[in-house]
Amino acid sequence: MKQYDTIIIGSGQAANPLAKKLAAAGRHTLLLEATHIGGTCINTGCTPTKTMIAAARMQYIASRASRFGIPVETGAIDLTAVVKRKNEIVASFRGSLEKSLEKTANLEVVREQGVFTGTKTVNGRYTAEHIFINTGARPVIPPIPGIHEVPYCTSAGMLDLQKVPEHLVVLGSGYIAMELGQMYRRFGSQVTIIERGSRILGREDEDVAAAVHQVLEEDGIRIITHASVERAAAAGNGHVRLTLQNGQRLEASHWLIATGRAPATEALQLEKTGITPDEQGFIPVNEYLETSVPGIYALGDVKKGPAFTHISYNDYIVVAENILNKKNISIKDRPVPYCMFTDPELGRIGITEQEAREKGLAIKIARLPLSKVARAIETGETRGLIKAVVDAQNGQVLGAAVLSVSGGEIMTVLQMAMMGNIGYKQLRNAIFAHPLFSESLNNLFMTLDDD
Template sequence: MSTFDAIVIGSGQAGTPLVFKLASQGQKVAFIEKEHFGGTCLNVGCTPTKTYVASARRMWEAQHGEDMGIEIPLGTKANLRKIKARKDTLIQKSVEGISKEVEQSENIIFFKGEARFEGEKIVAVGNKFLTAEEIYINVGCRPFIPDGYDDIPYLTNQSMLELEELPEHLLIIGGSYIGLEFGQMFSRLGSKVTIIEQGDSIIGREDEETSQTIQQIMEGDGVAFRLGAMCLAAKKNDNGGISAQINCTKDGSVQIEGSHLLLAVGRRPNTEDLQLDKTGVKINNDGFIEVNDHLETDVKGIFALGDCNGKGAFTHTAYNDYEIIADNKFGGKNRKVSDRITTYGLYVDPPLGRVGITKREARQKGMDVLIGHRPFSKIARAKEKGETSGYMSVLVDARTKKILGATVLGVGGDEIISSIINIMYADTGYKVIRDAVHPHPTVSELIPIVLESLTK
């Protein structure tokens, strides 16, 4: 049995900075990782997909030069091998950087392998047994694979990034964030793409206007949608392709032939192999570890950070989990998960930036809300850029005059949303940003205009 001050299981966007923080404070830390440093975001999430999004954007620009008076000769094509190689190089540099820091730290002992609990504060990795008074679980999530696909050569967000040839016809089951990003990028790179969604609209958690606008944008890129797809089944063709049999509310029973199949129907936490039943740590019905406002489980000294605690499914929420732990432990603060305002982006092009509640949520809660709304087609800078798709809306509490939520779907939306987030964290009224002077010509200057014309 090896004794440590702390054990960190998983090297995602919460676990890795926490290991370095603990070590910098003189603590002896056991660092466990079964696959690769950096977790989902670095290896199979944010970093690789956004490099592909950037390449897909270059293709779009090459194909739309005529709109801007630029004559680009025909023949532009995507080289997926080169796109993948660029992605691999970016990832490798970051992973090697983490590895080097771990090796150079005298206070970090690295264990390669899968962790399992053998007691309340006993963790095993292979035939090695470790113990510590504080244990931090950061094991992340993986793609959810529905029943019935065992004998079908499906792809996930991870294996999609290993392809070196463009799919001829990519079928995507799931019309939410992962499916939409991959769908648009591969359509722009040259694949035929069909997205199959069980719901009546894509990304059902968003307002109807958001879902419809994104669908229209992607249809403009050549993506086909099959919505309301019930009784879904798939099989492997004799030619090695995929046949998807669906029963759509709109089109009836349809069979769609494709060359590749991407399953993008959600994610599940990597908690089942931890043997948490030997600790007393509770998980909910979906497998997420239950934690309090300070990310501690019901077993004192055991914490869960990142996607596996169900408190967020994003890199920024995972990193904020690390900040909560670090500031409360070493900074004398009292930071809480409940202080966090929900925000995220969808990196289709143009991107979606979201913060706080939606119009639908406000109606469901019967809230007295004012709304400001403006299409991007009325923004001078958007017209100058030739990118007028999308809209901006802001929700304001009619009584307190504080911003409750916002949607920015349009060019720069993923960046513009931050100015609204800052006002919300400042806990001040919307008039602060309404009366601010923004530079012209920018897309951000629309925010004060939106807030000047609030309606019920």
């Protein structure tokens, strides 16, 4: 049995900085990773998708160039070249991270699947005082009759296609569905999105979801709501025939399953530790990210909560500060900013109008369409809106949704205001450089100008 101070299972966005931090503090650390260093974000998530989405935006810009008086001939997308560039960037990021880990003193990186064989024993030969689980999540494949007899893709597989799909059918309407659906539409695919609910983006306010819906339809994407797939069957030529609950049939050259993700806990054998996952497989933790077993922690997507890279990274900061510096940092009530990288992108922070009204809060709603923003008009990017939820009593910003070019950057301005307790009247009267998109915050809060 080899004794370590720390064992980290998985190498996601919490694991890697945590491994280096603990090792640098003199703790003998073992990092176990079964596949690629860097986790979902670098290998199949943020880095590759945003790289390819950037290529799709270049195509979109080129297709609109004539409106600006610039004649540009656009041809078929060279998807092989797009994927090659993506792979090069992923390899560069992953390679840089691997080298950084390799040169860290007191840190051993072993390419193995971490499996508990005792309360604090891993793979039958490693043990440690502190163990951190950062194994991430995997796509959920729904139990549709025939699904395993036909070809389908998950988000990772969609990033390695060498030919633009003729007709891509997307099951689900979350962020992955929105981003990849729009991306392949811009690459030249016919795209159909199937959503079983009454609308897309069920967690967002109705007006925000409707604005995204309008953008996608303007881009030529067909969205079918109140629909579910009853069965799937081969249609010949490698295609898939999908039968909906209303009897409607769709034939797809490619079928993307984007119905959510589940925690990657199956291989861990958590029962050997005494940890019991919840019904969905998530590992329960307290507000300090510790499981029911003292000294064992769950970080990132493997625990319940927002599944974002930046939240996983913040998990690292929480446990590192608490363990090394004896702090008492909690994840309770921490802000959760996020962004959906459609074009325009959707930046979100804080509470939605829908959530505020369900809680019975006294609120004001500030709303400004991008068509009223000077910079948007000048750049020809008038699709979208900016919306803020404001406390009616003290004027503090409680939440915001920004559907705009650079929507995430504008949202971050509002996040900083929330962090600094800067009220909407200060933002309304603030001096922002002209003509920035962020300058539109003046006009946004002028819609609440009541005194």
